[in-house]
Every structure is written in C-alpha cells, then in structure tokens.
Amino acid sequence: MTKRFALGIFDDEDVLLHAIENIRTAGVKIHDVFTPFPVHGIDDALGIERSRLPIAAFFFGLCGTSFALWMQIYMLGFDWPMIIGGKPNISLPAFIPITFELTVLFCAFGMVITFFTITKMYPKLKVNVMDKRATDDKFVMAIELKDGETNLSNLSQLLRDNGASEVNEKEMTKN
Amino acid sequence: MQHVSPVREPLVTGGKTYHDITQDVCRQVEAKPNIRWMAALSVALILLGVFIYSVYRTLWYGIGEWGLNKTVGWAWDITNFVWWVGIGHAGTLISAVLLLFRQKWRSSINRAAEAMTIFAVICAAMFPVLHMGRPWLAYFVFPLQNTFGSLWPNFNSPLLWDVFAISTYFSVSLVFWYIGLIPDFATIRDRATGPIAKRAYALLSMNWTGSAKAWSRYETVSLILAGVATPLVLSVHTIVSMDFATSVEPGWHTTIFPPYFVAGAIFSGFAMVLTLMLVTRVVFKLEDYITLEHIALMNKIMMITGSIVGVAYITEFFIAWYSQVEYEQYAFLNRATGPYWWAYATMMSCNVISPQVVWFRKVRYSIPLTFALSIVVNIGMWFERFVIIVTSLHRDYLPSSWAMFSPSIIDIGIYVGTIGLFFTLFLLFAKFFPVINMAEVKTILKYGVDNGPTYTGVHTHAHVAEPATVHGVPASAPVNYNKHD
Numbered sequence: 001m002t003k004r005f006a007l008g009i010f011d012d013e014d015v016l017l018h019a020i021e022n023i024r025t026a027g028v029k030i031h032d033v034f035t036p037f038p039v040h041g042i043d044d045a046l047g048i049e050r051s052r053l054p055i056a057a058f059f060f061g062l063c064g065t066s067f068a069l070w071m072q073i074y075m076l077g078f079d080w081p082m083i084i085g086g087k088p089n090i091s092l093p094a095f096i097p098i099t100f101e102l103t104v105l106f107c108a109f110g111m112v113i114t115f116f117t118i119t120k121m122y123p124k125l126k127v128n129v130m131d132k133r134a135t136d137d138k139f140v141m142a143i144e145l146k147d148g149e150t151n152l153s154n155l156s157q158l159l160r161d162n163g164a165s166e167v168n169e170k171e172m173t174k175n
Numbered sequence: 176m177q178h179v180s181p182v183r184e185p186l187v188t189g190g191k192t193y194h195d196i197t198q199d200v201c202r203q204v205e206a207k208p209n210i211r212w213m214a215a216l217s218v219a220l221i222l223l224g225v226f227i228y229s230v231y232r233t234l235w236y237g238i239g240e241w242g243l244n245k246t247v248g249w250a251w252d253i254t255n256f257v258w259w260v261g262i263g264h265a266g267t268l269i270s271a272v273l274l275l276f277r278q279k280w281r282s283s284i285n286r287a288a289e290a291m292t293i294f295a296v297i298c299a300a301m302f303p304v305l306h307m308g309r310p311w312l313a314y315f316v317f318p319l320q321n322t323f324g325s326l327w328p329n330f331n332s333p334l335l336w337d338v339f340a341i342s343t344y345f346s347v348s349l350v351f352w353y354i355g356l357i358p359d360f361a362t363i364r365d366r367a368t369g370p371i372a373k374r375a376y377a378l379l380s381m382n383w384t385g386s387a388k389a390w391s392r393y394e395t396v397s398l399i400l401a402g403v404a405t406p407l408v409l410s411v412h413t414i415v416s417m418d419f420a421t422s423v424e425p426g427w428h429t430t431i432f433p434p435y436f437v438a439g440a441i442f443s444g445f446a447m448v449l450t451l452m453l454v455t456r457v458v459f460k461l462e463d464y465i466t467l468e469h470i471a472l473m474n475k476i477m478m479i480t481g482s483i484v485g486v487a488y489i490t491e492f493f494i495a496w497y498s499q500v501e502y503e504q505y506a507f508l509n510r511a512t513g514p515y516w517w518a519y520a521t522m523m524s525c526n527v528i529s530p531q532v533v534w535f536r537k538v539r540y541s542i543p544l545t546f547a548l549s550i551v552v553n554i555g556m557w558f559e560r561f562v563i564i565v566t567s568l569h570r571d572y573l574p575s576s577w578a579m580f581s582p583s584i585i586d587i588g589i590y591v592g593t594i595g596l597f598f599t600l601f602l603l604f605a606k607f608f609p610v611i612n613m614a615e616v617k618t619i620l621k622y623g624v625d626n627g628p629t630y631t632g633v634h635t636h637a638h639v640a641e642p643a644t645v646h647g648v649p650a651s652a653p654v655n656y657n658k659h660d
C-alpha cells in the first residue's frame with residue numbers, strides 16, 4: 001500500500017518544536033517526526049506517551065532474580081546436595097552475587113529485545129527513509145496526504161509559515 | 176563570533192554545525208585507510224601473531240610453558256586478567272555513571288571508551304580460559320547437567336561468581352554499546368555510496384529512521400541500561416577482588432579489597448582512556464570534540480581515584496600492624512622490603528606519587544605530560560596486581576615452600592600478545608565505526624553557548640522563518656532574535 005506524505009524540512013530543533021505545536025493546534029495530524037538526535041520536549045509536543053519500558057525492565061529483572069535463586073537453591077539444595085566447607089547446603093549470602101548478575105542480565109536483555117520488537121527494529125538490507133538528511137542535520141516532519149482531505153499547497157504554506165526551509169512530497173510503500 | 180556563557184565552557188569548540196559533526200566523524204569511516212592506520216594495524220597484527228603462537232604453545236605443551244611453580248600458582252595470568260578487567264571499567268563509568276550524573280562532557284568520549292571496555296574484557300577473558308589448561312572443557316563452569324561432565328558448579332565459590340560477573344558484564348556492555356551505535360550506523364547508511372557499505376550499515380542500523388517514538392524509547396532504554404550497568408560495574412571488580420579476599424592468604428584476606436579494587440580499576444581505566452583519546456583526537460582531527468577541557472576533567476578523575484588507591488595502600492599497612500597477626504605483618508613487610516621491593520616501589524611511585532602532579536593546572540592541560548602520566552599509571556597498576564598476587568604467594572605460611580617467580584618467554588608473549596589483540600580490535604573499530612557518538616554530540620552542541628537560536632513566540636511568523644533561510648550558519652551561532660528562556 002502506497003501512502004503520500006508532505007515532508008516539512010526544518011533546520012533547527014527549537015523552530016521544529018514550536019512548528020509542531022502550531023501545526024497540531026491548526027488541526028493537522030502529524031504522522032511522525034524524524035530527527036538526527038533525541039530532541040528534548042518533542043514527546044510532549046507530539047503528545048507521545050511516556051514509554052512503559054521501565055515496567056517491562058522491572059519484571060525482566062524480577063524473572064532474573066527468581067530464576068537465579070531457584071537455580072542455585074534447587075541445584076545445591078535439592079538436586080545434588082554437597083557439603084562445602086561445612087556450610088549449609090542452601091547458603092543464601094553466597095548466592096547473592098550470582099543472583100545480582102542474573103538480575104542485571106535478564107533485565108538488560110529482556111528490555112533490549114522488547115525495545116527491538118515494539119519499535120520494529122531488525123536487520124534489513126535496504127531501509128526506506130523519508131529523507132536521508134534526517135540522520136544528518138535536518139528535522140523532518142511527515143504529514144500524511146489523504147485524497148480529498150489534505151491539500152499539499154495549503155499544507156506547504158502552513159509548514160513554511162512555521163519555519164520549514166523546504167517542503168517536499170514523498171511516496172512510501174508500506175512494508 | 177560565538178558568545179560563551181560565563182558559567183559553562185562550551186563542550187564542542189570551533190563553531191560547528193550539525194552537518195560538520197556528521198562530516199568530521201564520518202570522514203574516517205568513508206575515507207580509504209591511510210598509511211598511518213595501516214602501519215599501526217601491521218604492528219598490532221604482528222603482536223597478535225605473538226599471541227597466537229604463545230597460545231598454541233600453551234595449549235599444545237600445557238601450562239608448564241609458563242613460569243609458574245608449586246608455590247606461585249597464580250602470577251602473570253591473573254595479574255593480566257585483573258589489569259585488563261580494570262581497564263575496562265572506565266568505559267562503563269563514562270557511559271553509565273556519568274550519564275546518570277548528567278555529565279554532558281562524556282558524550283564525545285563515551286563511544287571509544289565503551290569500545291575499549293569491550294576489547295579489554297575480551298583480552299581479560301583470555302587469561303582464565305587459558306589457565307584452565309584445557310579450554311575446550313570451559314563449559315564445565317556453567318551450570319549444565321551431570322551428563323555434560325561435572326556435577327553442578329559450586330555456587331559458593333568466588334571464581335564461579337566471576338564467571339557470571341564477567342560474562343554478564345561483557346554481554347551487557349556489548350548491548351549498551353550497540354544500542355548507542357544504531358543511530359550513528361543509520362547516519363553512515365544514509366550517506367554511504369558503495370554497494371557493500373550501503374548494505375552492511377543498513378543491516379547494522381536495524382531499520383532505524385530516527386522517528387520521535389523510537390528516540391523516546393531509545394532514551395528510556397539507554398537510561399535503564401545505565402542504571403543497571405552502574406551497580407554491575409561496581410559488582411564486577413568487587414567480585415574479582417573476592418577471588419583474593421575470600422581466601423585465607425596473608426595480604427589477600429582483607430575486607431578493604433572491594434572498594435580498593437574498584438577505585439584502582441577506574442584509575443587504570445581512565446589512564447587507558449587518556450592514552451587512547453590523546454592519540455585518537457590527533458590522528459582523526461577531533462580536537463574540537465575532545466578538548467583540553469575533557470583531558471583536564473579525566474585527569475581530575477584519575478587523580479582522585481589514584482589518591483583513593485594511595486589511601487588504601489596505607490590503610491592495608493596500618494591494619495596489618497594493628498591486627499597483630501604475624502603472618503599479615505610479614506606479608507606487608509616482605510612486600511616493601513623483600514626480594515620484590517622494586518615492584519612495590521614501582522607501584523607506589525607510579526600510582527600514589529605520580530598522579531599528584533595533576534594538582535598543577537599546567538599539567539592537567541598539557542598533552543605530552545598527560546600522555547606520559549597515563550602510561551606511567553598503566554605501568555603502576557600492572558605492578559599493583561603483580562605485587563598483590565606474587566608477593567603474597569611466594570612467601571606464605573611454610574618457609575620451606577618459599578620460592579621466587581620469573582616469567583617464561585611464553586608468559587611475556589601472551590601478555591604482549593593481548594596488547595596486540597586489543598589494538599587490532601581498537602584500530603578496526605576506529606576505521607569502520609564512528610569513534611564519536613554523533614547523535615549525542617549533536618544534542619550538546621548548544622550547551623554553554625549563549626544566545627543560541629531559540630524560538631521567541633508563536634505570533635511572529637516572519638521571525639520564525641529566519642534561521643531556516645540562513646544557510647551555512649552554525650546552529651550554535653548567535654541569531655538576531657531575542658532569547659526568552
């Protein structure tokens with residue numbers, strides 16, 4: 001499916017932020033904004049909700065803690081108890097370092113895998129981008145052009161009024 | 176003309192634009208390898224050859240190829256292991272701890288420092304694996320079922336904690352580093368012209384487009400990874416120190432070891448970061464990004480951690496006397512005045528006395544002096560580990576077993592070889608990966624620069640378009656409208 005977009009190219013992030021606010025106030029729906037670096041305040045301007053990844057991270061960490069404790073207690077306490085240095089089979093203080101390490105390991109990997117999955121990040125031979133300069137020094141605002149609804153020339157004027165240095169049209173095939 | 180705020184120095188000098196940052200960092204990646212890089216790689220590869228030969232001798236003929244004896248069963252191998260792991264710590268400190276403390280100057284050095292961490296941990300891991308003698312049975316350390324060989328591993332053993340600590344540290348650092356690299360790989364991908372480069376960097380960039388939602392999640396992930404990496408880096412050297420501290424060996428059995436080792440690790444790590452950065456900034460012409468200010472700040476961290484290490488040395492001596500334990504007292508007297516006094520003297524002068532010169536501003540801001548100091552500290556920290564390990568072991572409880580240690584040519588070969596391995600990896604990184612985190616440096620470009628282009632209000636449309644229409648003006652340069660916030 002092919003979609004058409006109007007691309008407003010901005011040169012400065014402060015101009016971009018205010019343009020986002022104005023354009024949203026004008027009732028135009030912004031498809032997405034592509035920036036070369038994380039712009040402070042863009043989440044609020046675009047109305048992006050706070051990510052819930054920290055909650056996922058906490059539960060991945062909890063999985064790591066439980067797995068590590070279960071593993072050590074089961075292996076040394078029940079499956080094959082051995083007397084080591086006359087200490088109890090289940091000597092919890094000695095199990096803490098590994099429990100900590102596995103908590104960190106599960107938390108980090110679980111969260112990164114979740115991040116890749118929800119952001120649809122995977123190795124691809126060819127990546128379709130709106131504008132190649134969005135990873136260099138330009139801030140690209142994409143607004144979807146729907147037939148009969150949005151007019152490119154009106155939109156172009158709105159974008160330029162709000163500080164866009166260029167306005168282009170781009171067709172994207174949904175992958 | 177650039178207005179500098181009276182409070183903060185700008186973090187990037189030279190009036191750069193966003194595009195300049197991309198150009199300056201990508202230049203090295205896109206250019207053909209130059210003669211200096213080729214020469215450096217050749218030297219590193221020769222040393223790597225030495226490593227491979229020494230490893231072959233160790234594996235074919237056994238650990239007998241090393242200089243170990245019945246009394247000194249741990250020597251250069253563990254010294255080198257601890258030395259390399261310690262060096263790695265500065266990378267995580269810069270990328271994680273300084274991120275949590277919002278130290279924005281870290282942005283231009285974190286990429287290379289994290290690379291250093293990963294390569295240093297690879298070098299470190301070689302030593303325990305080779306010391307196993309039969310590395311093809313290395314999977315015995317993992318909790319695998321009885322049918323694979325051993326019983327369950329002993330989870331009470333610090334050596335096993337080390338297995339978990341080092342492997343977690345390595346894999347988490349690798350992931351953290353890679354996440355940071357993704358946006359920069361996308362930048363290189365979008366600039367690439369060659370067919371191989373286009374596809375290779377496309378694969379590495381993981382479909383990254385720089386969308387606002389992706390950036391928002393990216394920042395969350397970075398922050399949490401920093402949050403978990405911070406206690407992780409402290410735990411790693413703590414556990415390494417417990418390899419010694421939990422054994423009943425005079426000179427090792429002390430509770431001061433964990434903080435003392437962590438401080439020493441950061442100390443030696445910053446020395447190595449300085450060694451690498453001072454060369455990198457000149458070779459790749461990155462003086463505007465890694466400024467004298469950065470060098471001075473790293474020097475300060477080195478001096479502080481060096482002083483902590485100095486206090487730890489003195490505390491150990493005091494506690495040895497205060498404990499009234501004869502063996503402990505002898506172990507420390509033997510360190511300072513015994514047959515290895517020269518190693519102890521090297522350690523003391525390199526680690527405790529030499530970093531104090533950083534109190535002088537001239538030294539902090541001097542490139543040749545800083546470079547010399549960083550090398551001296553690296554030597555000193557190697558001797559610290561040698562002193563702790565060998566002088567404690569060579570004369571312990573039973574005088575009839577006292578012995579001296581001297582390294583064999585294979586010992587030296589493996590050590591020098593890992594330096595070759597490290598530099599081979601680092602040079603390949605410097606050529607094919609962006610050595611500076613472009614995306615992050617772009618966020619700090621306006622830091623400390625007053626009157627930057629800040630938008631003034633919604634009503635003045637004419638003014639808004641102004642910065643956009645002026646091409647070729649640095650984003651950090653002053654623009655003709657008033658700054659409100």
